[in-house]
Amino acid sequence: MAVCTVYTTQSLHSTSSISTPSKTHLGFNQKKQILFYNSGKRVANRGITTVPWVIRCSGDTVVIGLAADSGCGKSTFMRRLTSVFGGAAEPPKGGNPDSNTLISDTTTVICLDDYHSLDRTGRKEKGVTALDPRANDFDLMYEQVKALKEGKAVDKPIYNHVTGLLDPPELTKPPKILVIEGLHPMFDQRVRDLLDFSIYLDISNEVKFAWKIQRDMAERGHSLESIKASIEARKPDFEAYIDPQKQYADAVIEVLPTRLIPGDNEGKILRVKLIMKEGVKYFSPVYLFDEGSTISWIPCGRKLTCSYPGIKFTYGPETYFGHEVSVLEMDGQFDRLDELIYVESHLSNLSSKFYGEVTQQMLKHSEFPGSNNGTGLFQTIVGLKIRDLYEQITASKAAAPLEATKA
Numbered sequence: 001m002a003v004c005t006v007y008t009t010q011s012l013h014s015t016s017s018i019s020t021p022s023k024t025h026l027g028f029n030q031k032k033q034i035l036f037y038n039s040g041k042r043v044a045n046r047g048i049t050t051v052p053w054v055i056r057c058s059g060d061t062v063v064i065g066l067a068a069d070s071g072c073g074k075s076t077f078m079r080r081l082t083s084v085f086g087g088a089a090e091p092p093k094g095g096n097p098d099s100n101t102l103i104s105d106t107t108t109v110i111c112l113d114d115y116h117s118l119d120r121t122g123r124k125e126k127g128v129t130a131l132d133p134r135a136n137d138f139d140l141m142y143e144q145v146k147a148l149k150e151g152k153a154v155d156k157p158i159y160n161h162v163t164g165l166l167d168p169p170e171l172t173k174p175p176k177i178l179v180i181e182g183l184h185p186m187f188d189q190r191v192r193d194l195l196d197f198s199i200y201l202d203i204s205n206e207v208k209f210a211w212k213i214q215r216d217m218a219e220r221g222h223s224l225e226s227i228k229a230s231i232e233a234r235k236p237d238f239e240a241y242i243d244p245q246k247q248y249a250d251a252v253i254e255v256l257p258t259r260l261i262p263g264d265n266e267g268k269i270l271r272v273k274l275i276m277k278e279g280v281k282y283f284s285p286v287y288l289f290d291e292g293s294t295i296s297w298i299p300c301g302r303k304l305t306c307s308y309p310g311i312k313f314t315y316g317p318e319t320y321f322g323h324e325v326s327v328l329e330m331d332g333q334f335d336r337l338d339e340l341i342y343v344e345s346h347l348s349n350l351s352s353k354f355y356g357e358v359t360q361q362m363l364k365h366s367e368f369p370g371s372n373n374g375t376g377l378f379q380t381i382v383g384l385k386i387r388d389l390y391e392q393i394t395a396s397k398a399a400a401p402l403e404a405t406k407a
């Protein structure tokens with residue numbers, strides 16, 4: 001049910017006895033008594049009113065932002081996230097086969113490439129990349145994400161990656177959870193302010209290169225030179241417009257080459273950091289052994305099989321762009337995924353619903369890239385945290401109308 005916040009009208013504001021705008025919550029078309037307050041004290045009772053009083057409706061839609069460069073694992077993360085909610089995500093039925101949208105029972109994932117204002121030819125003519133803000137319509141992005149958050153359907157444009165053209169729009173309905181993924185979910189402050197939670201996938205250049213080669217060379221037949229050239233061409237705009245968004249993220253998954261093999265730059269064994277901001281509403285960071293302490297842990301031995309170069313976890317408080325954060329790091333990879341339960345049992349605040357849920361999720365998607373290392377583990381954990389955040393937000397919204405009528 002969408003919930004609407006009702007404010008007093010201008011004429012009531014001008015009444016000297018009422019100094020603060022009053023608020024209450026209504027369902028659409030629901031009649032309810034509206035109470036007015038003066039510094040928390042009930043001062044008037046205006047009887048029954050209806051929707052015309054409503055000036056702002058916010059649906060139950062929780063909005064999550066996922067930022068990353070292209071080819072950095074957003075789709076894989078989305079598949080893990082939607083799986084935590086129990087359903088598979090699919091393109092809109094009967095719509096444009098080249099739609100970028102994915103819909104599951106609870107979640108709709110929209111790709112912000114759909115807000116490219118310049119198509120492929122337009123960008124070429126103007127000499128700008130897709131990462132450049134001038135190639136994107138942030139006004140429309142803001143209006144549509146805001147509308148969806150408020151429970152209203154929108155006609156969202158489609159950027160067609162096959163043709164490089166802007167296709168006719170598709171009707172997008174407000175879901176329970178809206179994920180906006182792409183290059184710029186935290187770039188525009190208005191859009192950023194709509195996010196209930198934000199994530200940045202920070203893939204180091206060395207690893208990005210290794211992944212690109214794996215996908216674009218092995219799977220798409222591109223040459224090594226063209227992959228190198230495309231990464232180099234994107235770099236200045238990536239550094240100017242995409243990378244700075246990580247400072248705003250509530251959680252960052254940073255992927256680096258291992259430190260367990262000196263000089264390694266193959267990008268096969270990874271060191272992955274989960275950077276979690278402290279003090280974010282409805283989000284309490286995961287910790288290892290003891291919250292707030294600095295821990296270094298090598299779990300290899302009788303309970304966890306590790307081949308060379310082994311596995312090392314670290315955990316502790318740090319500062320990230322001036323924010324207090326907790327950082328959990330995993331370097332190395334698992335030999336046997338079923339043994340992950342041993343690691344899981346030493347992690348706290350996971351927001352799992354039962355013992356072993358993280359291990360179960362990882363085993364369920366063992367074929368996804370990153371399932372044997374920190375990328376898969378931390379994406380799964382962030383998925384559980386998002387479910388928990390969603391449940392807390394909806395519970396608090398459901399409690400709000402009751403609180404308002406009790407007063």
Ligand SMILES: Nc1ncnc2c1ncn2[C@@H]1O[C@H](COP(=O)(O)OP(=O)(O)OP(=O)(O)O)[C@@H](O)[C@H]1O
Nearest residue numbers: 069070071072073074075076211214215369370375
């Ligand atoms: N955790 C991982 N470990 C190893 N390789 C990975 C990982 N995540 C992604 N990759 C590699 O990167 C490729 C791109 O992943 P994915 O499709 O999830 O990224 P994306 O950000 O959605 O890409 P795009 O925006 O280009 O569609 C995968 O095909 C895989 O080769």
Ligand SMILES: O=C(CO)[C@H](O)[C@H](O)COP(=O)(O)O
Nearest residue numbers: 070113120130160161164183
């Ligand atoms: O950075 C990207 C986000 O996915 C794409 O390169 C951008 O959307 C442009 O698309 P295309 O490569 O199809 O012209």
